[in-house]
Amino acid sequence: MSKPPRVITIAGSAAGGSAGIQADLKTFQELDVYGMSVVTAIVARHPETNNNVHPQSLEAIEAQFATAVKQVGLDAIKTGMLFSKEVIDNVAGLIDGASINTLVIDPVMVGKLDSKLLEDDAIDSLKTKLLPNATIITPNMPEASYLLDGREIKHVADLKQAAIDLHELGPRYVLVKGGRLEGPAVDVLYDGETLATFEAPRIDTVNTSGAGCTYSAAITAYIANGYSVLEAVRSAKSFVTTAIEYGFSYTKMVGPTYHAAPRTHGEAHEIKVN
Ligand code: PXL
Numbered sequence: 351m352s353k354p355p356r357v358i359t360i361a362g363s364a365a366g367g368s369a370g371i372q373a374d375l376k377t378f379q380e381l382d383v384y385g386m387s388v389v390t391a392i393v394a395r396h397p398e399t400n401n402n403v404h405p406q407s408l409e410a411i412e413a414q415f416a417t418a419v420k421q422v423g424l425d426a427i428k429t430g431m432l433f434s435k436e437v438i439d440n441v442a443g444l445i446d447g448a449s450i451n452t453l454v455i456d457p458v459m460v461g462k463l464d465s466k467l468l469e470d471d472a473i474d475s476l477k478t479k480l481l482p483n484a485t486i487i488t489p490n491m492p493e494a495s496y497l498l499d500g501r502e503i504k505h506v507a508d509l510k511q512a513a514i515d516l517h518e519l520g521p522r523y524v525l526v527k528g529g530r531l532e533g534p535a536v537d538v539l540y541d542g543e544t545l546a547t548f549e550a551p552r553i554d555t556v557n558t559s560g561a562g563c564t565y566s567a568a569i570t571a572y573i574a575n576g577y578s579v580l581e582a583v584r585s586a587k588s589f590v591t592t593a594i595e596y597g598f599s600y601t602k603m604v605g606p607t608y609h610a611a612p613r614t615h616g617e618a619h620e621i622k623v624n
Contacts, residue, residue: 355574358386358418359567360411360441361430361458362403362467365394368606369461369560370430374567376609381571381589386422388414390441391433393465402465405433408440415444426452426574429480430563435472442479452573455484455521456566457493461559473497482520486579488566489516490527506536506547513540523579525569529561535591539583548583549622550591557597557605564607565590584621588612591619 357378364370371387378385388411392404418424427450432438445453457476459468468476477497481487491503494512497519503512506528513524517540528536535553539546568586573579592612599605612618 354382354384355425356422357383357426357570357574358424359428360388362391362393363389369563373560373563377564377567378571380609380613383571383574386418390437424448424450426570428454428570430456431458431467434469435475438472438475453484454566454570455480455487457489459493477519484521486523486525487521488525490562491530494526509538510545513538517542525583547624548587550587550619553594555597557599558594559604559606561590561594561607564593584623587621588619
């Protein structure tokens, strides 16, 4: 039997199951890669203290990574919520030591339910220690803006300029996601030479919690399965668009995308690439 590629997500645990580690592992499973995890923090609001972020110790982070490397080994790494400078510095060291070709960095900063997922003093470490080693980084519009010192990003032309400028930080590919644009959902990919745009229809729903995590997890899985970065982005965008289309909520709160929908509801979305 041929064995599936081994993929680890280093991210926060989203207790509600829509985002973070949970979204990543569900997506990995759907796309036939072997999923593993390093939990950097637990995101879960305590009903009395109101605390929402419960960071894990560096020891716990190192232990999880070492266990995955030893028991299984790694083919690709994805990072999500890292939360603090301390964790970023530590994780950057772990990643450097692992000598892996595929590193997908989702520079997670703020959750849909308004949790602060990255501390302010962590941004420099993110930019200098992690982003330069990435195969691809996947900022949304607010994250791209923050990484570019607060620049306004509103239109597709701004996404393109942001991708070009973020490429200067050293990643091989930059994908700036236009989830917050008006009109179709257009994302921009830049590899240092060529700009490509990916367009999907805008789906009228509020249930998009974890969409960004799901998208970058799918990119990671497709690259691990041998796709080129461009084909991985195209396929992952189709996957996440279907997951958004079949999103739902069990409560009055914003609900999850449905990670199983691309399998159970079949039709892939056509993504226009230009
Ligand atoms: O969707 C961003 C995100 C990432 N990671 C974790 C989260 C969230 C959003 O809530 O909880 C752990």
